[in-house]
Amino acid sequence: MTGHPERALPFVLDQPRAHWHDESLWFVRQKRDRQASALPEWEELRNAAHAIKSHTMSRLADYLALFESNAVANGIQVHWARDANEHNEIVYGILAERGVTRLVKSKSMLTEECHLNPYLEARGVEVTDTDLGERIVQLRKEPPSHIVLPAIHLKRQDIGALFHDQLGTEAGAADPAYLTEAARGHLRDKLLNAGAGLTGVNFAVAETGGVVVCTNEGNADMGASLPPIHIACMGLEKIVPRLADLAVFVRLLARSATGQPVTAYTSHFNGPRAGGEMHVVIVDNGRSKILAEETFRRSLNCIRCGACLNTCPVYRRSGGYSYGYTIPGPIGSVLAPHRDPAAHASLPFASSLCGSCSDVCPVKVDLHHQLLAFRERLVKEGKTSSAKSLAMSVMSTVFQRPWMYGAGGWLMRRVVPLMPRFVLYGPWNPWGLQRELPPMPSESFRDLLEKEETR
Amino acid sequence: MTQIGLFIPCYVDQLYPRVGLATWRILRGLGLDVEYPKSQTCCGQPMANSGCGDAARPLAERFLDVFGKYKHVVTPSGSCASMVRNHYDQWLAGKPGFDHLKSNTFELCEYLVDIVGVTRADGDFPGRVGIHMSCHGLRELRMARSSERMDAPFDKVRGLLAQLRGIELVTLSRPDECCGFGGTFAVAEQAVSCMMGRDRIADHERAGAQVIAGFDMSCLMHLEGLIRREGKPLKVAHVAEMLEGARLS
Amino acid sequence: MTSREAIMEALRRAAPPPCEPAEPPRGIRFDDPVAKFSEVLASVGGRCVVGDYRELEVVQTARRVLTCPDQSSQSPHELADVDVAIVQGEFGVAENGAVWVPAANLGLRRVVFVIAQHLVLRVPANAIVHNMHEAYQRVGRDRFGVFISGPSKTADIEQALVIGAQGPRSCTVVLE
Incomplete structure (x- = not known):
C-alpha cells in the first residue's frame, strides 16, 4: 500500500522544485514571525484563544442552539447535516428549489471535505471557485495543496500555461499581475452571473447569530452579496460564544496564516442582503466523534490558519498531495485517520515530531503529541506494518535484559566493521542510502568507565 | 541517597x-x-x-x-x-x-x-560553531525559547558554550529547524529525512560553521552520516565533549 | 430523529467537563494611534490622507462616483461599473489599518464596497482605536458589517502580492 513516504518521494526527487516549495512556505512562516513578534501579548492571545475554544467545546450543543435561535431571529435559515452527503443534499436542495444552475464559491475547506463540487456538477450545477488560488486548481482539476494557499505548489509558468489554455491569455505570459488581471475579468463575470453564492465560515458567533468570513480578494463578499442567495457552510466547531471573542481570533488568524495584520475583508454576515435569503448549513461529519475523544478533541480547536503546514519541515519538502487528504500537514495528519484509519495510517508517522507545529499553533493544539498518540492507536488497531511491531518487541525484549543488550552491542561493534560495504549498504539499509553509519567504537561507555574508575 | x-x-x-x-x-x-x-x-x-x-x-x-x-x-x-x-x-x-x-x-x-547553578565555563574551544537545537530539548524541555514563541528569549546551551575562549557562535538563517532525524522517521521517511538533514547542514555551512554542536547525539549521528557520505569538512560535537576540559563554576 | 436532534445528542454525550473561558488580554496600545494606523494601512497597500475626499485624484478622474449610503433600488449588478465608492467608516483600528463599515453606511446594496473599482473611506480623525479588542466594543449588531483593511489583494501566484484581485484596486482612507 502506498503511504506518505512513497508519495513524497517523487516530490523530493525534484530537488530544485522541492527547495523552491520549502523556501516559499518558509517565507510565509517568516512573515508570520514578524507579525507575531510585533505583539507583546502574542502568547497571552494564544492562551486566551485556547481557553475560549476549550470552553466552547465543553458547551458546544448549548452554543449551537443559541447561535441557531439568534440566526433564525436575524432571518437566516439554519440547516443541520450529519454527514457530507446530507450537507451536499441540503445545498443542492436549496439551489434546485430555486432553479439555480450557476453557483459561485469562495474558499471553504468544508466543501472540499464533503466533495460538494462533483456532487453539484453531476446534477447540472456549474460551480465556480472564485478565490484565485482555488480557481487555478479547479481549472487544473486538482484539489488544493494547502488550506490557505491552494496553488502554492505551482509556478507562475504553470499558471501562465493554464490560463493561456483556458482563459486565452497570451502564450508564455507568466507575470502574476497580468495573470491576476485576466482572472479578475473572468471571475467578475462569473460572480455577476451567478444565481447563488456559497462561502465558508471562519467563525460563527453564538451571541449574534451571525457568521464571519475572512478573505483578501473580496470574492466572498461579492459572492455573498451579488446573487440573491447566500449559503454559508460551517463545521460545527466554528462557533465562538461572544462578539468580543472575535477580537482574539481575528488578531491571531491572519497573522498566523499569511503574516498579515488582518485580512483585507473581515465580513460579518448577520442576515440576508436586502431582497435576498441566507442559509447556514451546520455540519457534523465526524466532528462529534472526535469531540468524544479526550486525547484528540483539541484538534477541533483548529481555526484552519495553515501555520502548522507552513512551519512543518516535512510538509514543506513533500508537498500537499503527498498526504492524500483534503487537509495536509500536521493538522491533516491528525484529522485524516479519524475518517479512515487504514487509508491514512502513514500520516501520523510523516512527522519527525519536532513540535514546531504545536508552538506555532495560534490556539495551542498539541499537534505533535496527537500525532504520537495516533501512532499508538494505529499500531493497536493493527493498521501499521506488523514487521515493525515485531522488531520493536524484539528490541524491547533485548533491552529488558542487560546481558543481552550488552552482548548485542558488543557483537554489533565487532561485526559491522568486518562487513563488506556492499552488504552493509545494500538496499535493505534505508539509513545507508544517503548516509554513512556511525563508526563503531571498540569499547562501550561502560568499558571506558571501568578503566576510568581504576585509573 | x-x-x-x-x-x-x-x-x-x-x-x-x-x-x-x-x-x-x-x-x-x-x-x-x-x-x-x-x-x-x-x-x-x-x-x-x-x-x-x-x-x-x-x-x-x-x-x-x-x-x-x-x-x-x-x-x-x-x-x-x-x-x-x-x-x-x-x-x-x-x-x-x-x-x-x-x-x-x-x-x-x-x-x-x-x-548546579553553573554560570561560568572557563575553557577553550577555538573555532566557528553552529548550535543545533534538537527539537525535544528545545520544545519539550524548553532548554531555549523556540523561534515560534514570542516570550522572552533565553538559551541554556548557548549561555554555556558562548563562554569558551576562542569560540565563535555563528548565526543560522533558520535557528531551530528540525534536522530530520526523528527516530524511526529517519528510516521510514528517509528521502524527506535526508533532505531535511542536508538543508540543516547547508545552513551551518553558509553561516561559516566548522563544527555543529548539539546536545543529542542522535541528531548529530544523522547529520554526521550525511556529512561523511558527502565528504564535507564539517565536524559534529556534543556539548559534553566541548565542556569536558572547561572549569565550570 | 432529525439530524439536528441527532447532532445535539451526540454533542451532549461527547461534551468534555466544563471549563471556564478566558477574558481577552489587554491589547497593544500605541503612542500615536493615527500614525500607526497610517503606517499599517500603507503596509497593506492602502493609503491614509487627511483632507477633503473630493480633491482626491481617484475621485476627480472617475466617470462614475457613488456616494453611499445609496438607497436607490438598482440591482447590485448595475454597480459593476462604479469607479469610486465613497463610504463612511465608523472608526479605524491602529494595529491593522482596518476601518469598520456597517451595513447602514453602504445603503440598499451592500456589495458596493467590494464591486467598485476604487474605494474611498471617510473616517473621523478622532476615531482611531488601538486594537481589535477596543474595536469589537464598538461593533454593533447590524445585518452586515465589515472591517476593511486596504484594497483587494492576492498572493496566490507564487506568493507575489498583486493589488486588485477581484475587488477595489485601491483603498484610500480620508481622515476628517
Whole structure:
C-alpha cells in the first residue's frame, strides 16, 4: 500500500522544485514571525484563544442552539447535516428549489471535505471557485495543496500555461499581475452571473447569530452579496460564544496564516442582503466523534490558519498531495485517520515530531503529541506494518535484559566493521542510502568507565 | 541517597562512549556524587515513538526501578530526558517514586544551569560553531525559547558554550529547524529525512560553521552520516565533549 | 430523529467537563494611534490622507462616483461599473489599518464596497482605536458589517502580492 513516504518521494526527487516549495512556505512562516513578534501579548492571545475554544467545546450543543435561535431571529435559515452527503443534499436542495444552475464559491475547506463540487456538477450545477488560488486548481482539476494557499505548489509558468489554455491569455505570459488581471475579468463575470453564492465560515458567533468570513480578494463578499442567495457552510466547531471573542481570533488568524495584520475583508454576515435569503448549513461529519475523544478533541480547536503546514519541515519538502487528504500537514495528519484509519495510517508517522507545529499553533493544539498518540492507536488497531511491531518487541525484549543488550552491542561493534560495504549498504539499509553509519567504537561507555574508575 | 544517577542512553553507550565519559567527568569535576547504574539499558523511546506502547511500557517500568533511588537523574540527551519527563505518565502515573523521577530527570546542560547553578565555563574551544537545537530539548524541555514563541528569549546551551575562549557562535538563517532525524522517521521517511538533514547542514555551512554542536547525539549521528557520505569538512560535537576540559563554576 | 436532534445528542454525550473561558488580554496600545494606523494601512497597500475626499485624484478622474449610503433600488449588478465608492467608516483600528463599515453606511446594496473599482473611506480623525479588542466594543449588531483593511489583494501566484484581485484596486482612507 502506498503511504506518505512513497508519495513524497517523487516530490523530493525534484530537488530544485522541492527547495523552491520549502523556501516559499518558509517565507510565509517568516512573515508570520514578524507579525507575531510585533505583539507583546502574542502568547497571552494564544492562551486566551485556547481557553475560549476549550470552553466552547465543553458547551458546544448549548452554543449551537443559541447561535441557531439568534440566526433564525436575524432571518437566516439554519440547516443541520450529519454527514457530507446530507450537507451536499441540503445545498443542492436549496439551489434546485430555486432553479439555480450557476453557483459561485469562495474558499471553504468544508466543501472540499464533503466533495460538494462533483456532487453539484453531476446534477447540472456549474460551480465556480472564485478565490484565485482555488480557481487555478479547479481549472487544473486538482484539489488544493494547502488550506490557505491552494496553488502554492505551482509556478507562475504553470499558471501562465493554464490560463493561456483556458482563459486565452497570451502564450508564455507568466507575470502574476497580468495573470491576476485576466482572472479578475473572468471571475467578475462569473460572480455577476451567478444565481447563488456559497462561502465558508471562519467563525460563527453564538451571541449574534451571525457568521464571519475572512478573505483578501473580496470574492466572498461579492459572492455573498451579488446573487440573491447566500449559503454559508460551517463545521460545527466554528462557533465562538461572544462578539468580543472575535477580537482574539481575528488578531491571531491572519497573522498566523499569511503574516498579515488582518485580512483585507473581515465580513460579518448577520442576515440576508436586502431582497435576498441566507442559509447556514451546520455540519457534523465526524466532528462529534472526535469531540468524544479526550486525547484528540483539541484538534477541533483548529481555526484552519495553515501555520502548522507552513512551519512543518516535512510538509514543506513533500508537498500537499503527498498526504492524500483534503487537509495536509500536521493538522491533516491528525484529522485524516479519524475518517479512515487504514487509508491514512502513514500520516501520523510523516512527522519527525519536532513540535514546531504545536508552538506555532495560534490556539495551542498539541499537534505533535496527537500525532504520537495516533501512532499508538494505529499500531493497536493493527493498521501499521506488523514487521515493525515485531522488531520493536524484539528490541524491547533485548533491552529488558542487560546481558543481552550488552552482548548485542558488543557483537554489533565487532561485526559491522568486518562487513563488506556492499552488504552493509545494500538496499535493505534505508539509513545507508544517503548516509554513512556511525563508526563503531571498540569499547562501550561502560568499558571506558571501568578503566576510568581504576585509573 | 546518591545525588546523581547517570543515565547514558543506549546508543551513546554503544556508539558514542566518549560523550558518556565526558558527561561523567564534567559531573565528577564539579565534585558531585555520581553513580552509573549498570543495569540500565534504554528508556523505550524508539518503541514509544513508533507507536509500540506495549513494547515501551516494560522499559519505562525498568527505568523507574533502576533510577528511582537517585535524587537526580542526568543524561546527555534532551530527547531521552523528555521521554522520562513528558511521556512516561501513560504507564507510570501513580506508581511510587514516579513523581519524584519525573520532576528530577534532567538533560546535562539544563542540569548544569538550573540545578548546579553553573554560570561560568572557563575553557577553550577555538573555532566557528553552529548550535543545533534538537527539537525535544528545545520544545519539550524548553532548554531555549523556540523561534515560534514570542516570550522572552533565553538559551541554556548557548549561555554555556558562548563562554569558551576562542569560540565563535555563528548565526543560522533558520535557528531551530528540525534536522530530520526523528527516530524511526529517519528510516521510514528517509528521502524527506535526508533532505531535511542536508538543508540543516547547508545552513551551518553558509553561516561559516566548522563544527555543529548539539546536545543529542542522535541528531548529530544523522547529520554526521550525511556529512561523511558527502565528504564535507564539517565536524559534529556534543556539548559534553566541548565542556569536558572547561572549569565550570 | 432529525439530524439536528441527532447532532445535539451526540454533542451532549461527547461534551468534555466544563471549563471556564478566558477574558481577552489587554491589547497593544500605541503612542500615536493615527500614525500607526497610517503606517499599517500603507503596509497593506492602502493609503491614509487627511483632507477633503473630493480633491482626491481617484475621485476627480472617475466617470462614475457613488456616494453611499445609496438607497436607490438598482440591482447590485448595475454597480459593476462604479469607479469610486465613497463610504463612511465608523472608526479605524491602529494595529491593522482596518476601518469598520456597517451595513447602514453602504445603503440598499451592500456589495458596493467590494464591486467598485476604487474605494474611498471617510473616517473621523478622532476615531482611531488601538486594537481589535477596543474595536469589537464598538461593533454593533447590524445585518452586515465589515472591517476593511486596504484594497483587494492576492498572493496566490507564487506568493507575489498583486493589488486588485477581484475587488477595489485601491483603498484610500480620508481622515476628517
